[in-house]
Amino acid sequence: MTTPAHCPGFEQFKNLQSFTCNCPKCNAPKEIFSDEFEKTHKCDKCGEEIDFTSCTYDAGL
Numbered sequence: 001m002t003t004p005a006h007c008p009g010f011e012q013f014k015n016l017q018s019f020t021c022n023c024p025k026c027n028a029p030k031e032i033f034s035d036e037f038e039k040t041h042k043c044d045k046c047g048e049e050i051d052f053t054s055c056t057y058d059a060g061l
């Protein structure tokens, strides 16, 4: 048995999704991509840290 030399991480870049979350402080919308989900993001307006892991996905609304 041989293991295919595929890199599964590379595939993920093909279907990036964007998420929009509102700042908990000033309510300004902030957009991130699915590959940035685990990073720390700060509001462009007020600099408040936005926790995207607890925000609701409301794209398209």
Ligand SMILES: [Zn+2]
Residues within 6 Å of the ligand: 023, 024, 025, 026, 027, 028, 043, 044, 045, 046, 047, 048
């Ligand atoms: Zn803000």
